[in-house]
Amino acid sequence: MNKNNFKKIIIFFLLVIITLIVLFPVFWMISTSLKTRPETFDTPPSWIPKKITIKAYFDMWLMKDFSRYFLNTLIVSITATILSLILSIPASYGFARFRFKGSRALISLILLTQMLPLVILITPYFILMRYLGLLNTHIALILAYTSFSLPFSTWMLKGFFSSIPKEIDEAAMVDGCSRLQAVIKVVIPLAVPGIGATALFAFLLAWNHYIFALSLALGNDMYTISVGLGSMMGEFRIAWNQLMAAALISTIPSIVLYMFLEQYFVQGLTGGAIKG
C-alpha cells in the first residue's frame, strides 16, 4: 500500500511540473500582452509585468486594422460553416441511413479529402479565382474554406445520425410522414446537439485557418486574423505586446468552446479510432 501511494505522489508531482511547463507559453503570451512596449525589450525579461497595462489591447484594436481582420474572419467563418451545414446535413443522413451502390467509395473519398494537404490547392485556386475575378473577395475565401469544412462536417454528422436508431424514421413513416418529412420533423430535431457541436467545430476550423486566406486575401482589407498576425511578424520592429494581445484574443473562442464542450471534444477526437 505504501509503495503504491509513494508512486502516486511521485506521478502527481511529475504531472504538476509537466503541466506548468506545457502551460508556460500560454502564460508568456498573457504576460507579454500586459506589458508596455519598452518592457518587452528588457533583458533579462520580467516574468510578471512590472507595470500591468491593457494598453496593448487598445492599440491592437484601434491602430492596427485588427477590428477589420476580426470582422473578415467572422464573415468568412460563419458563412462557410452555414454553407457546409446546409450541404452536409442531408449528405451525412444519406450516408448514415442508406447503403447504395458506391456509398462506401464516396464516404472514403470524403474521409480522404480531409487528409489532403491543403497547400496543393492554392496554386489552382489562385489561378482559377483570378480568372473568375474573385481574388481578394469574401466569396473566394468562403468557397475555399468549404473545401475542408464540408468533408469535416459530413464525416462528423454521419456519426451523430448513425447513433439515432433507424426505427425512429420508420415509425414516423408508418405514421404517414414521407421520408423528407420524417427527416425534417423527427430526425433533425433529435440530432440538434450533434449539429450544434459540428457547427462549432467547423466554425473553429475556419476561424483558425491560415493558408487559403494567405493565398487569396491579398489586400489589407481582406485579411483574416491569422493573416494579420502573420503580416505583423514581417514588421521591422515587432510590437510584441500588441502581437500577443491579438494572438490571445484570437484564441479565446477556441478556449471557451473547449471549456464547455471538453467531453464532446475528447469523444469526437478519439471516437473513430478507438471504436475499431
Added chain:
Amino acid sequence: MNVKYDKFKNIKRNIFKGKNIGYLFVLPTIVFLLIIMIFPLGYAAYISFFEVLTHMEKRFVGFANYLNALTSISFWNSLYVTLFFTVISVIIHMIIGFYLASMLSTKVKGSNIFRFLLLIPWMVSQVVTGVIWRWILNAQYGVGNDILVNLGVIDKYLPWLAETTLAKISIITAYSWQCLPFVMIMLYAGMQTIPVQQYEAAKIDGASKFQRMIYVTIPNLKHVILVTSLMDFIWAFRCFDLPQIMTNGGPYRSTELLSIYIYKNTFEYFKFGYASAVSILMLLMVLTFSILYTNKMLSGDLNE
C-alpha cells in the same frame, strides 16, 4: 405506345425508391466537392504540364516541370526537410505521448484536471503557436534563452531561428508542443479500454512492469497506435502554418518543408506550372498514407 414511357417511369421509380434515395441526399455535397476540390486538383494536374507565362498565356512543356523538380537540389532538400520534420515529430509525439498517457491512466488525484490542462495547447491555432514560440525563442529578448541560461543548459544566448540545426529543433519543439496533446489523449483513451483483468493476470504470472507494457498495453493499443501515428504523420507531412510563421523556410532553406516550397514557388517566384508539378508529387506521396488511414478508419465502421 406507352411502353417506353412506362419503362422510364419504372426506372425513375427504382432510382428514387428504397436505398437508392440515398443518392438524392448525398448528391449536392458530392457535386460541390467535385467543383471545389476535384476540379481544382485536376486543373493542377493539367497546369503541371505547362509553363505559365503571363495572365492568359501558357506554353506546353510536357514533363519538363516534373523533370526539373526531380533533378533540382531545392526539391530534394524540401523532401528531406519534410521527412526529417515528420519522422522526428512522430517519434517524439508517440514516445512522450505514451508516457504522459500512462501517467494520466494511473488515476492520481486530479488526473481529470491534468488531462484538461494538458490538452489546452491543442486548442491554440498553429499560427498563434508559431507567433508565441517565435517570441519565446527570440535571440535577444526571448525568455527561452533566459530560462536555459539560468538552468545552465546553455552558457550564452543562442540564435534559435537563425541557425540551420537550431531552426529545425525549434520548429519541431513548437510543433510538438501543439500536437503532442492530441497523441496523448488518443493513447489515453485507448488505454481506458484495456480490461484491468489482463494486467492482474500478467501480474500473477510474474510479469514485470516493463513486460506488462510490452505484452499487455502495446498489443491492446495496436489499432490506436497505428491510426494515431498515421494521422500524426499525415498532419506533420502537410504542416505549413507553424513553420511558415516561425522561419518561413529559412535560414538557408533548412526548414523549407514541401508545403512552404510550393507556396514560395507560387507566390514568390510565380512558377505556377512548376508549383503544380510539385503539388501533384506531394499528393501522390500523401495519398499512399491517406488510403491506408481511410481503410483503417472504415474497416470497423461499415461492417457494423
